[in-house]
Every structure is written in C-alpha cells, then in structure tokens.
Amino acid sequence: MTSESSFIETLRRFVTAEAARGLLDDAAVLTPPLGRDLVLTKDLIAEGIHYLRDDPPGDVAWKLLAVNLSDLAAKGARPVGVLLGYVLGEESWDSAFVAGLERALRHFDVPLLGGDTVSGAGARVLSLTAIGEAARPVPDRRGAQAGDALWVTGTIGDAGAGLRIARGELKGPRRLLKRYRLPMPRLAEGQALAPHVHAMADISDGLLIDASRMAAASGLGVEIDLDAVPLSPEFADLIGSDRAARLFAATCGDDYELLFAAPPDDRIDELGLKLPLRRIGSFKPGSGVLAYDKKGEITLPERLGYVHGD
C-alpha cells in the first residue's frame, strides 16, 4: 500500500507551477487571467464503471485527465490547471498511474495544482477538477436556436467499438482500442469553434443522447441524419455502416468529440481545422430527437446512450 506522503513526494517531482505552492500549502493560489472567464469542471471515474480493472493504470490516468479536458474543450477553454482526488492502493498500480498522469499532463501542457489523497478506502473512485480560461461569451449547452445546424467533429463510434475489443467481444485494430482507452479532448477545435457556435458540448454518453440534451436544454427539438454521422474506415470495416452499425455508433458514447449548434449559413467547415467537421442535422421548434436515414424515419431504441446509474 502506497503511503500518502510517498505518493505526494512522487507528485512533487514534476509539479513546478507556482500556483501549486510546491504542494506544501492548504490550497493552490492562481492569479486569474484578465478579461477571460474561468471554466470549472469535475469528473469522476470509477473502476468497473468508467474503466476496466485490467486497463493499464497509465491509460486510466490519461482518461481521467482527458474526459475533464474534453469538458473544457466544449467551452472553448484553454486548460490552466487541475486538482487530483486520488484513492491509494497497490504500489505498482499507483506508481504506473502517476507515471501516466505525468505523461498526460506534459502532453497537454497542463500543470497539476493540488488535490488530496485518501488511503484505506475500498473501490477506487478517482476525481479530477480542471480549471480553464475562455473568451467571453463562453459557449453554453443551452444556446441552440431553431434553424441552427448540428455539427460534430471527427468520427463517431470508434470508442464504442474499442470497448468491445477491450472486453474481448471483438478482435479489431489498435486504433479503435486506443480511442476507447486514450480519448483525445478537442481543445484546439473547441477554442477555434467557440466564437462561431450558439451551443457546444462534448459527446461523452452518446451522440443521440447528448444531442437530445442540447436540444432539451435549449427548449428545442433536433433532427439527425444518421447517414451523415461520420464513421472511421476502421469502424466501418469492423462494425459496418448500415443502419444498425450507425445506431450503435450514435449511442455507444465515450467519443469525446464536440457537438455544436451553428447558424445554418455559417461556413464553419472553412475554418481550416485539422479535424474534419460534419453537419449532421438541425434544430427545430418543439422537443425530442428524431433520426432518419435514406430509408426514412428511424424508430429509436429506448436508450439513446450510456445513462449512468439507471
């Protein structure tokens, strides 16, 4: 069992931000950016729920960071720092986690500012708080307008296919597994898109459910062309591209792509982003989500995505 003091000593080796106060103080102290808003998010991940017991600990650290940074990305924010809430356990797992956390923090150039550890607790529930700064107005999930187009970044469904590979249900390429284990927050895209969108969110639970939440929060309905949902070649090879495959992609979750509403005449695809953008639907007066493809309207499954705790 790792002790708190040795765990914190290990963290101190790579914690250099002045705001972290050498991890020796009660709190982190940050001078806020002038003329920008602060964006605060806190996501938990639990063993057996958000990650599998056999997942490499370094990948779990990456995921904990990435899912939080994805929330910042959806607000067009630049990460400023994170606070870690960690449950100590076996030493080998803990040290692999810290090594992975250090790598992930370096990759995204985000400083660890502080946090807390606890030992002797049962199951692992890890938490992270991420702080970012963003230009005003900061995109809201609630801002979609009737007539807006619905867009997504990247490709959808890869992580869902990757989870099936991780579980041993399918054999498939590493790239899909990697999209499940090492999600990539769309930080650059979020910052570039923010001034152009009416609403933005990330896709964590599933395209359909996250789109329906954006519509509901905006007091609207949304129509989605399932044929327009972007699939990767690897996904199409492994799962297919027919209606069933597309419904799986649109409901499996863990994509961490951005979903956003923009005026229909905005040439959002001409922003020159590295990641492809795809227009997949539109917002309408009313409520609910309606999906269709070239064969017509689709009767949606009861579960539009991964609904935690139901």
Next chain:
Amino acid sequence: MTSESSFIETLRRFVTAEAARGLLDDAAVLTPPLGRDLVLTKDLIAEGIHYLRDDPPGDVAWKLLAVNLSDLAAKGARPVGVLLGYVLGEESWDSAFVAGLERALRHFDVPLLGGDTVSGAGARVLSLTAIGEAARPVPDRRGAQAGDALWVTGTIGDAGAGLRIARGELKGPRRLLKRYRLPMPRLAEGQALAPHVHAMADISDGLLIDASRMAAASGLGVEIDLDAVPLSPEFADLIGSDRAARLFAATCGDDYELLFAAPPDDRIDELGLKLPLRRIGSFKPGSGVLAYDKKGEITLPERLGYVHGD
C-alpha cells in the same frame, strides 16, 4: 439506489448561481474577481476514515464542506463556489446528505457550481472542490520567519474529545461532539488575519504536526508552550488540563482552527475578532518542533498528529 438523474434534479432545486448554468452544462463558468487571486482546494472524505458509518449524513455533508472552507479560511479567502464529487448509494442516506448539504451551503452562503456523481461504486469517497477569492499577497504555509510568534484561534482538542464521545469511549457534552461532527471554518478570522500574518494554515491533523509542517515548509524550527495551548472549559472538565491532556489536545486533530505566524510585536490580539486568539510559541532558526511546559521540555510522542495512510 438513487439514480444520477433524480439526484441532480434534487440539487437543481437549490442551485441558483448563474455560474452553475442550471447544472445543465459541461462546466461552470465564472467571471473572476478583479484584482484578487483565486484559491483552489480539494479535500476528500472517506467513510470509516474521515467520518463514521453511523454519523448522520447531513453532518457528513457539513463536514465535507467545512473542511474545504477551512482551507480557504487559512488563505484569507472568501468562498466563491464549490463542485461536488458524489458516490450514490441508499436513497435515504443520499437524500439526508443533500438536505444537509443545502443547509450547510446556505449557512456559509456558498453556491454549488457543479460536479459529478457516480453510482455502483463500493465504498463512499466523497470529494469537494472549493474556489475562493483572496486579496494579494495570499498567506502561504511557507512564509514564517525566525522570531515570528505562533498563534492559534479558538480552542484546541475539542474535536478529539468529541470523536471519543462519538465512538462511545467517553460520555461528554454535546458541544464537544458537535465540534467533531460540525467543524466551523474560521472564514471571517482568516480574512481579517491575512494582511497581518507571515504564514497561515488550518489545523486538520493536529496542532503539533501542523505547526511542525509550517516550520519545515518555512525552513525553521518551532517552540511551543503547551501550557499556553487554549482549552475549552468542557475539554478541561472531561479530559483535564495536565500535560497528558494537553498533549492529547495538541495531537488529536480535526480542530479546524487557524494556526499562523506573525511578527512578535504585531498586536494581533487587538484586531477585535470575535474568536479568542492565543500566542503559543515562536519560530527559531533550525528545524523540528520543541514543546515545553512549566515543568520543562517535553519528550514528544512519535505521532504528532493524525497521519493518514500510515
């Protein structure tokens, strides 16, 4: 088992801060205070470690909030908001927790800004992130200077006595039990003291260990007059006021009083605070903690306080 959606609906009933975005967005968005620094802290509490299984859930909510606000108090910060990380369980416990959280947030006039819940995890590890704003320079644990006096607010040892009552080891007054279950962060005192101190921290693990940490972080030693450590009449009645009782008070932890270093000639006791302040020692060149009383130097126990995970 409470579902995430019903839990969040319950929270939404009392969440009104604009920054919380109705708990409908991916993140909270806050306009930072002009000319002030931000103070960020994150403390976890775990069942069986930081609270007892039989503790009333509303008191656990209070404690989770109070221990975090105590860290803000030690930085002279005014609370701006909190993010909650919650592990769902039995409905009756969860609803009592939320009711207690609402009361505690109202008491301290702190808005809930967001957070995350997880269900289906084993043991409860609850986390809170508190955000505050403070005038510059924000007191640091590392700032004590040789010759500074060491001070404490309030009385020491009450919570330790209260824990013994909670465990059924002693019978004693409600006030002591309350100091264990419902600690009171010294927010007003922290803000008033901040401009006068060289270093400040809260006492969570024990007076002696927290004083020795302040000394070590400042590159100094500290001498403490155990006879000067302020005891409440209730503590003195129940535990006593001899050397053994005072050593217990100085090492039991959970006090959540403020510990601070101030220039020896500063008339800190004339600030007109409601809470009594007591000068109990001084910082010296060197290292380590030395305690004495009228009978002379005291051989300190190996444990200077509650050291987690050892």
